Amino acid sequence: MRVAETDASISDSEWAVMRIVWTMGACSSPAIVDQLQQQKGWRPSTGKTLLSRLVKKGLLSTRPDGRRLIYQAKISQTDALQQAGREFLAAICRKQQGKLLADMMSKATISQSDLDDLVALIAHKKQTAPQSVACNCCSHMN
Amino acid sequence: MRVAETDASISDSEWAVMRIVWTMGACSSPAIVDQLQQQKGWRPSTGKTLLSRLVKKGLLSTRPDGRRLIYQAKISQTDALQQAGREFLAAICRKQQGKLLADMMSKATISQSDLDDLVALIAHKKQTAPQSVACNCCSHMN
DNA sequence: TCTTTTTGTTTACAAATGTAGATGATATGA
DNA sequence: TCATATCATCTACATTTGTAAACAAAAAGA
Numbered sequence: 001m002r003v004a005e006t007d008a009s010i011s012d013s014e015w016a017v018m019r020i021v022w023t024m025g026a027c028s029s030p031a032i033v034d035q036l037q038q039q040k041g042w043r044p045s046t047g048k049t050l051l052s053r054l055v056k057k058g059l060l061s062t063r064p065d066g067r068r069l070i071y072q073a074k075i076s077q078t079d080a081l082q083q084a085g086r087e088f089l090a091a092i093c094r095k096q097q098g099k100l101l102a103d104m105m106s107k108a109t110i111s112q113s114d115l116d117d118l119v120a121l122i123a124h125k126k127q128t129a130p131q132s133v134a135c136n137c138c139s140h141m142n
Numbered sequence: 143m144r145v146a147e148t149d150a151s152i153s154d155s156e157w158a159v160m161r162i163v164w165t166m167g168a169c170s171s172p173a174i175v176d177q178l179q180q181q182k183g184w185r186p187s188t189g190k191t192l193l194s195r196l197v198k199k200g201l202l203s204t205r206p207d208g209r210r211l212i213y214q215a216k217i218s219q220t221d222a223l224q225q226a227g228r229e230f231l232a233a234i235c236r237k238q239q240g241k242l243l244a245d246m247m248s249k250a251t252i253s254q255s256d257l258d259d260l261v262a263l264i265a266h267k268k269q270t271a272p273q274s275v276a277c278n279c280c281s282h283m284n
Numbered sequence: 285t286c287t288t289t290t291t292g293t294t295t296a297c298a299a300a301t302g303t304a305g306a307t308g309a310t311a312t313g314a
Numbered sequence: 315t316c317a318t319a320t321c322a323t324c325t326a327c328a329t330t331t332g333t334a335a336a337c338a339a340a341a342a343g344a
Binding site (some may be wrong): 012015016017020021022023024033038039044049077078081082084085086088089092093094096097098099101102103104105106107109110111112114115117118119121122125126128130131132133134135137138139 | 154155157158161162164165167169177179180200217219220222223224226227228230231233235236238239240241242243244245246247248249250251252253254255258259260263267268271272274277279280281282
């Protein structure tokens, strides 16, 4: 995914690092490296490399704490997720979006309250939803 | 995204090609190259390279038609999309999935009938949905 | 103080990706 | 039949990504 403000893209491995920082909040590199070791089996060097790249890309900021560095996310998880979600949708056929979202929803674990929100959202969308959605994959084809 | 049967991953550029093939069905390379030229501004060579890579990855098959090649998708769009959607969800915090799907739905254009399906799906999910969903980003953290 | 241990910074390096030119074979129109 | 346009295949090449070792500075324990 590509991040607006910074215009840097987040690779899959980097995303794993961001998740940890988002969850743990400001935290030291050893803590992050540890998590990566456990979750992904990555050597410490690997974690450090990813952290550096994310700093260079402007997605993480650092602040020294004695000899070590404290990392912090410069973009909120919500913003990043929404951008990623929109990019994902933008890359696929518009006609397929509805069914795809249905499949994703069926696979996702969603809380009661989030489901309630979804119901309200859908009810609202229904008011202006089109009868059918056309494929937008090819130019001048129909 | 990574495709099960073939175990090859589809890059962003390649995905653009697949979309065209899925939409146009079996079609000649010039036709595809043309679309890519229009949609993406890619030189013919670029389109051809992508086509070759997709064939090598086992995502497209070819059949000769005179001097040219007819390309055809070896994986259905639906399967590919569902896999991509699941991978996408797998890469993000479980706790955020509900809200993210809501954001995506709010941005997507969805037909009346797909919305109806969504309503039914949600109603069904509500019966077993948890009160809350925990973050699954870090090991032994709570 | 001297040796380990930590931790940040450099360098490494293969594979994947984005993007495309060069070449060679083959139709095709003149 | 000869020049020309078409394709398919090969080669190219910079960047990004995944994964990590090497090195250096500094702190901590002996």
